[in-house]
Amino acid sequence: MGAPGAGKGTHGDIIAVKHSIPHISTGDIFRENIKNGTELGSKAKGYMDKGLLVPDDLVVDLVVDRLKQADCADGYVLDGFPRTIPQAEALDAALEAAGGKIDYAINIDVPDGTIIERMACRRVCPNCGAIYHTIAAPPRKEGICDKCGTALILRDDDRPETVKKRLAVYHEQTEPLISYYSGRGILSTVDGTKGSIDDISASIEQIFR
Ligand code: AMP
Numbered sequence: 001m002g003a004p005g006a007g008k009g010t011h012g013d014i015i016a017v018k019h020s021i022p023h024i025s026t027g028d029i030f031r032e033n034i035k036n037g038t039e040l041g042s043k044a045k046g047y048m049d050k051g052l053l054v055p056d057d058l059v060v061d062l063v064v065d066r067l068k069q070a071d072c073a074d075g076y077v078l079d080g081f082p083r084t085i086p087q088a089e090a091l092d093a094a095l096e097a098a099g100g101k102i103d104y105a106i107n108i109d110v111p112d113g114t115i116i117e118r119m120a121c122r123r124v125c126p127n128c129g130a131i132y133h134t135i136a137a138p139p140r141k142e143g144i145c146d147k148c149g150t151a152l153i154l155r156d157d158d159r160p161e162t163v164k165k166r167l168a169v170y171h172e173q174t175e176p177l178i179s180y181y182s183g184r185g186i187l188s189t190v191d192g193t194k195g196s197i198d199d200i201s202a203s204i205e206q207i208f209r
Contacts, residue, residue: 001105001106001107001108001177001181002107002108002109002110002192003110003112003115003166003170003174004115004119004163004170005115005118005119005122005158005163006110007108007110007192008079008080008108009025009027009028009080009129010131010197011108011197011200011204012077014197014201015077015204016076016077018205019075019077021074021075021077023076024066024067024076024077024079024081025079025080025129026054026059026080026081026083027079027080028079029062030045030048034048035126040062043058044058048156049157049162050165051162051163051165051166051169052165052169053083053084053173056084056086056087056090059083059087060087060090060091060094063078063091064091064094067095067098067100068098075103082177083174083177084174084177085176085180088177088180102181103186104186104188104207105186105188106188106190107178107181107189108190108192109189109190109191109192109193112167114193115167116160116164119158119160119163120158120160121133121135121136122155123143123154124152124153124155125147125150125153127145128145128147128148128150130146130147130148132152136197139152190203190207191203
């Protein structure tokens with residue numbers, strides 16, 4: 001969990017690789033659907049471009065179905081889901097019915113001012129989803145993805161006006177999940193501004209130990 005730009009995608013990827021489990025990012029699933037011109041993609045795009053959340057009913061079934069796939073049997077990292085209390089409740093109900101549960105909720109804490117600065121510098125690969133920061137984590141060749149050689153872009157929803165809206169939506173609809181998961185005794189918070197990506201990753205690994 002964390003505000004837009006807190007590092008969910010970056011650390012979701014690192015955890016997935018380290019523990020050999022799938023990284024399930026609802027934002028990536030929507031972007032993939034937009035790229036492929038699907039009906040879900042066209043429904044989601046209108047909300048995403050405005051900095052709003054996609055309605056719960058378009059997200060929950062998608063994730064619950066994904067978690068039933070064989071590669072999730074030994075665990076998974078959810079990134080960007082749940083993002084509302086109804087999504088968290090629907091996830092808990094679906095997992096309980098299947099005899100599963102969420103083990104860890106990790107909140108990456110970053111103040112709004114830092115988020116706004118960070119997003120202006122974030123560049124993503126529209127092909128493979130790799131994430132860069134023009135100053136803190138630049139690609140080897142400016143503007144080009146290290147992994148697949150595609151030209152990097154600034155996401156439409158990373159434009160400053162949209163980021164401000166997304167932060168407001170985060171505080172209103174997603175932040176209540178901090179109490180939800182701390183009430184269940186599984187919440188840990190890491191400072192998403194302290195140290196390098198590797199330092200933050202080490203703090204996250206400490207939680208699993
Ligand atoms: P992200 O890449 O996680 O920042 O997600 C990008 C955008 O996708 C968000 O700003 C939302 O519009 C949409 N989105 C992603 N995950 C969810 C979710 N769990 N619930 C509603 N909307 C979502």
